[in-house]
Amino acid sequence: MIIKVKEYGAAGNGKSDDTLSIQKAIDDCETAGGGRVVLSDGNFISGTIILKSHVYLEITEGAVLTASKDIEDYKENTHYNRYRNEPELDRCFIYAQDACDIGICGNGMIYGSAESFPNKNSIYRPMMIRFLRCSDIHISDIKLYHAAAWTTAFLDCSLIWVRCVDIFNDKRYNGDGLDFDGCSHVYVSDCRIQGTDDNLCLQSSSKEYPVSDVHVTNCTFTSLCAGIRIGLKSIGKISDVVISNCTMYNVWREGIKIECSEGGYIGNISINNIQMRNVTRPIFILLNNRFEPEDLGSSIELTEMPEIGTLENISISNVSVVDEEEMKNIHYRFQNDIMGRPQFAGIRMDANEKHPINNVRMTHLFYRFIGGVKKHEIPNCYPEVVDKLEDKDKKGSENYYPDWSRAAFMDIRNVKNLVLDNIYLEKSEQDERPDVLLDGCLIIKKDIVISCEK
Template identity: 30%
Template sequence: MNNKRILKSSFVILLFLFLFSFNTESYAGKKKDYLITSFGAVADGKTVNTKAIQKAIDAANKNKGGRVVFSKGKFLSGSIILKSGVELFFEEGAVLLGSTDVNDYPKYEGIRALVLAYASKNISITGKGIIDGRGRELALAVDSLHHTGVRIDSEYNYRRLRPGDGRGKLVSFVKCDSIKITDITLKNSSGWVQCFEKCSNIVVDHINVESRAYWNNDGIDINGCENVSVTNCNVNSADDGICLKSDSPGLQNNNIYIANCIIRSSASAVKFGTGSYGSFKNVTIENIEVFDTFRSAIAIESVDGAEIENIKVSNITAVNTGNAILIRLGHRNGEKPGYIKNVSIKNVKAQIPFGRPDIDYDLRGPEVDYFHNPFPASIVGIPGYSIENVTLENIEITYPGRASKGMAYLPLTRLKDVLENIKGYPEFTMFGELPSWGFYVRHANGIQMKNIRLALEKEDFRPAFVFDDVKELYMENIDVPSDKTNQVIFKDVSSANLDAETLKRKSEPKQNTFVLPAH
């Protein structure tokens, strides 16, 4: 990381922290401490302390704010409600241990979680302690109660044999303002680890997420929020690592900064969607390390009508990751498709394995249910709705090769047979077998590719690039293997600009493109 990037990241973090402190009047002076042990909490890991902890929170809130302190030890609890002006502070060695009794998690304002807040302001979770939801035990308890008919889960997924809403989240804040979560370790959720919905002015910094307890363990979910900073986090999750969502119309994500994070995921590392009804605007993602991740390092998806624009992604390193980049505009729900435009992705280095990256996980993403060769990165809209103005610069991706026509084969004369899958769940595997090994671009307008290097570990019979229904394509300094011809395939491509030095090869320096006849 160079000095300029360090200074830039530090400035942004300091700006967010300044704004947070400026808007948090109750944190102006030293806050009064409220020890949960003074309210009757017992750190034996057996006594249910829900009422005692809530009494401490309520007392701090009543007195215009304060710090609720968890001392060293294991404090068992069900749902607690964080209220305005209150900080939950965890001393080193302190553990909030989630109950495995489903009755200890009643809904509050429609929220089910271990730590929750609704319409609160100036709230925080800090300290070197741990919040452990014991999510696998809780989820299996919910599952058992459903099948015995004691407590029916209306959202139970019979195909995947897992309960739905009854599991709840570890941390869930809704309609809150001025939130700070720092230094804490969040682990073993039964559902999403932490979710911020319709919130504003959020700082998440230097937290650890260790949640591979059960399905749908998204690390950090941001759902219709504004002015968000997520920095210096280490996320190891059984589902998407950091996920921006817009789960209902009108939910707007605006001014989001994600930086200096390390992510391992059984799904995608950083993802927009799949819930994508509202908007995602002015999002900056930089300095992200991804490893052993099943799906995409970066996935930008609008399939429910979402407006996605002004997205800047830079300095991404992905090792042993199923896919480097997916940009998908579809039409799964909503009156009409949304749009994706003005996306910049720079300085990406990725290594794609031949087999699945999460093979050694105890929880693994669902298998692809058809025979296929390794998949390329994809930028794909739908007929009549193109992805617009995407810049890819300084991209280096190493692919495994080893494609075989005996496994799957879609000849270049049949590009029309690539699935549109307009209503499909957005995923880099959603189009079936693809005709290229490096990039597949379809229904796009204004694509700039500069300094792109694609490498193969083994031979692949397919071309590196296929462009289908693309306008205003610019390619500069493209480096592909030297032992193949016709590495770039055009079908219905207009206004393409490839200068004589566009395709670098170790031998035969001629431009090796092939244009398919129009249909």
């Protein structure tokens, strides 16, 4: 069944509120057994839309679905943001719950009206898309621009296809692209993602919904923060992930970061054929434990400090990283939030001495680092990864601390069964730090060539 929303009274004039017309069309389409609800030839203004089973929202080329600029047009019963102390992100624009066979498609645009949020006397900024416990999801051939918070949040969902999606989210903090929490059988391909936070996230808020069978390929990433993040929210299990044939440009913090921080399991991760240009910290892998009840970054579902979990079986191959002159600069997010600088750069892996990362294989890697860091520019004391169950008050090494690296290219600590094969490292300028530090590692193979252009 095909339903055109203009036949339901939607004006599409960029001024009138079309929420009721769009929702009525979706409801009727579901009642009729499913089909497509089509927005064409106009700019449709709407508050929260609830997508239903067997219904696809199609926004045709030239059409725009624009998020209302008034926070009061967004429902409060659309689940919530699963990070502690960020209730301002609880509301959302397009929502689905316990639905199957749903999607958003077309060659048009969804515009999140980021510049209008937060409203005066309000803290709330709606996410663009949130799906909870849905299956058989298809997002394709669509522009998702300027969300007021995250662009997407797929929560406890399965069978997800995201293809040929263009995400541009650069106006506000929390400018994530694709976030998958507790999701399985995920297929992301041929997407372009630009934003102010993590372009793509794989996370686990519970043990009930493991993250598994995830494929990310043929995508390009640009971010004021990070490209791909696996973990941080890591209560449950994240495994069987393949990332391949992707490019990253101008990523001011980490290219690919893997953080097992909430007591769960992260393993069986394959990263292959990645091209990076101007990525401050190309690879960052961390095994620790953290619980910040009064701060950002901990799962709402986490109620106490967890034991250190398990991080193992990481394969990284055929990666090329090139720094241009741009990487001599300090890079900011919104003028005053430092994201990257040469002192912070390099490949870093870290863990507690008693809880090492296990089985990391890094092969066929080329890294041309800008170099030029002087010893006086970094502190002498570098913190260890602390088991917070043993010493909860001690400041330890974690994601955003320290904001410098001990080594120019590669600082790896407490990794058991480490393979470094066909690694070629090249500096554009001399750097006064050691090129490579491998502390507390059980090394299976080490084949590293280092050169300097000057």
